[in-house]
Amino acid sequence: MLSKDLLTLETTGFIVLFENLIVSICIKIRKDTILTPSKSPKKLAEPPSF
Helix, strand or coil: CCCHHHHHHHHHHHHHHHHHHHHHHHHHHHHHHHHCCCCHHHHHHCCCCC
């Protein structure tokens, strides 16, 4: 199907995008926790929605 080099390139790109997504989610959660500390326990208990 795909050559090994192309597959490695796509996998690396996906990992980078995934890491950026995790970082942005962590920053958003941290901002929400700082701005609304009273809502954070309930919000963190809920499953993340995408």
